[in-house]
Amino acid sequence: MGNQPETHPNPTIDPKSGFNSETRTFQSLRPKTPLPPLSQPLSVTDYTLSLIPSTSLSATAMIDSDTDTHLSxxxxxxxxxxxxxxxxxxxxxxxxxxxxxxxxxxxxxxxxxxxxxxxxxxxxxxxxxxxxxxxxxxxxxxxxxxxxxxxxxxxxxxxxxxxxxxxxxxxxxxxxxxxxxxxxxxxxxxxxxxxxxxxxxxxxxxxxxxxxxTHRNFIALTGGFYYTNLMLGNLDEKESNKVSLFTPPLFHVFGFFMMVWTIAFGETLVLMKRFDFEGMLKLVEKYRIDSIPVSPPLVVLLAKSELVNKYDVSSLKIVGCGGAPLGKEVGESFAARFPNVIIEQVT
The missing domain is CATH 3.40.50.980 (Rossmann fold)
Known part of the structure; x- marks a missing residue:
């Protein structure tokens, strides 16, 4: 699978924007994700577990931050x-x-x-x-x-x-x-x-x-993230296990999907029962957190709060922002304070 967009022989599709002048809709120009046939019986459980790298099976899947209990x-x-x-x-x-x-x-x-x-x-x-x-x-x-x-x-x-x-x-x-x-x-x-x-x-x-x-909804979303990262070379099994801190609750769509996606990647989830900002910073330092899924208000706190200076958050590499659009000024403030951290808008 290459990095170049597929060529669309249909002249009604703009090769730059993907706009179809016949249907008046936009079509993705990215390579198609290799998903299982829709006719194949398959639960999101079986699909997700099938993606876990074999090298992750002995690694920690989840950590309860309240008790420091680890689950492989x-x-x-x-x-x-x-x-x-x-x-x-x-x-x-x-x-x-x-x-x-x-x-x-x-x-x-x-x-x-x-x-x-x-x-x-x-x-x-x-x-x-x-x-x-x-x-x-x-x-x-x-x-x-x-x-x-x-x-x-x-x-x-x-x-x-x-x-x-x-x-x-x-x-x-x-x-x-x-x-x-x-x-x-x-x-x-x-x-x-x-x-x-x-x-x-x-x-x-x-x-x-x-x-x-549906199960297909989760399979398509998970597969899309998985194969995009695979294509970009972000799934190197030789790397040490990545650690994500979960701030969104697991009952919320953001937390629910991020849980599925993180497990498919064989990463470690650090779970918080109750969120508080300083507690989050302590956990980033304690567990050397690589990534955090957050909401825009939390990005504002990270960009402006003096509490950040009290903790070692140098392990952070990615902040995925979801739940609402991230304002340009907030994104710029965050980038100025964390020049080595990638901030991604999760949609």
Missing amino acids: YSVFIRQIKSLSSSLKSLFPSLSKGHVALIISPSSLHVPVLYFSLLSLGVVVAPANPLSTHSELTHHVQLTKPVIAFATSSTSTHIPNLKFGTVLIDSPQFISMLNNFNNSEPPRVEVAQSDVAAILFSSGTTGRVKGVEL
Whole structure:
């Protein structure tokens, strides 16, 4: 695959802009991403795990910054399989297309739970753990879940569901994660067109809305990032494992997708349960963070706050900004303070 744009024989497509004068739409001039055929049954779990470099399997997948607990990729994958088997054993009627409501702060258990449910074809619907009773009632009305996964502190307002609520900080759930003697989880044929997740809007323009995203949506986004970086030579397996600090919550679309993408690259995720700016700077110094996904207000703080001078943040190489457009002046201020850090607008 070369770096040059494909040649478009269609004279209606402008070779510089990609504008099609017939359809009045723009077409990408980048090389096509080699994605699996849409007719091939494939879950986002299987696709993502297939991309992890073999050299990363012994590396750390995730770190809980509150407890400094490390989870390797090999154990992470084993926990996904163990949990999938346990869920099918405990809830044999839990089927493809059922919706699971997830209400939990970021922890090492949440990505395992996401990937496990997605491998079974269960639709993941993560909600803000600070949601009120009224908001959760609205979430339930929108998504019609049959089961919920929550922590002891976030389960209070969940209504009665068909399969009840599983507490992911309970001894039972921990045993479900680590029952490595389980048989292989049952194979569930998941179509790429099946809904993978229902992610909620912030509610700034009215009541919260649920947005359905398919397995193909995540496969295409992940594949696009993966093969673009491969083409640019950014996936050198000989490099030491990259470390990303996660500031966005995993229930948010930005955090959800970045989690999938980071795991596909075999990088290390450092998770924060609760965000605070100085705490973030401490973690950058402690874990020698390479990259951080952030929102524009956080870019402003990084560019202007005097707290930055108290910590060694020289390990930072990339800041990915998403959630809203980044203003030109803010970007310039950041670049002046961090000339060696690449800032990317994630869309």
